[in-house]
Amino acid sequence: MTKYDRKEQLKVIHASRKASTYQKVDEAIQRLVRASETINFNSVASEAGVAKATLYNNKDLRDQIETLRQQQAQAPSPKQIKRQMDDNNKDALIASLQRRIKKLEGKNKQLREQLKVAYAEVYKKI
Known part of the structure; x- marks a missing residue:
């Protein structure tokens, strides 16, 4: 043993x-x-x-x-990298948003014109 x-x-x-x-x-x-x-x-x-x-x-x-x-x-932390990226891309982001605003304003103007025509048609029917 x-x-x-x-x-x-x-x-x-x-x-x-x-x-x-x-x-x-x-x-x-x-x-x-x-x-x-x-x-x-x-x-x-x-x-x-x-x-x-x-x-x-x-x-x-x-x-x-x-x-x-x-x-x-x-x-650098992910927050620091994102902050740097935001600073670098700020101008591009602003330009992109300005283009979008112009596009939306144009569409808004077009829809207002269509609404005027629709109101005129409704008014003629009355």
């Missing part, structure tokens, strides 16, 4: 849990990056289903999250 070594068994269990946690966190970070979500300890912890303390206490995971968080802070 083999001798049961409790310490070895606990080491094996701890190693498998640690590997599972690393895998969950890596997959959560990948999902957050694909979804263009902010990466911080709260978002990674909730996405991975682990405690924030786990992320803070594990040096490798902590360094990875802090690095990604700094990279995201340096990259």
Whole structure:
């Protein structure tokens, strides 16, 4: 009969849990990056289903999250990109809206003329 070594068994269990946690966190970070979500300890912890303390206490995971968080802070956010795009396209947008207004005013004038003719026809019938 083999001798049961409790310490070895606990080491094996701890190693498998640690590997599972690393895998969950890596997959959560990948999902957050694909979804263009902010990466911080709260978002990674909730996405991975682990405690924030786990992320803070594990040096490798902590360094990875802090690095990604700094990279995201340096990259322009979608709101900033949209604001820049709006500033660049403001003149084109104004010109497009002015053309649309002219077109609608012309159509409005045409419909008023048709309405005058229709009123005249109704008046003649009376």
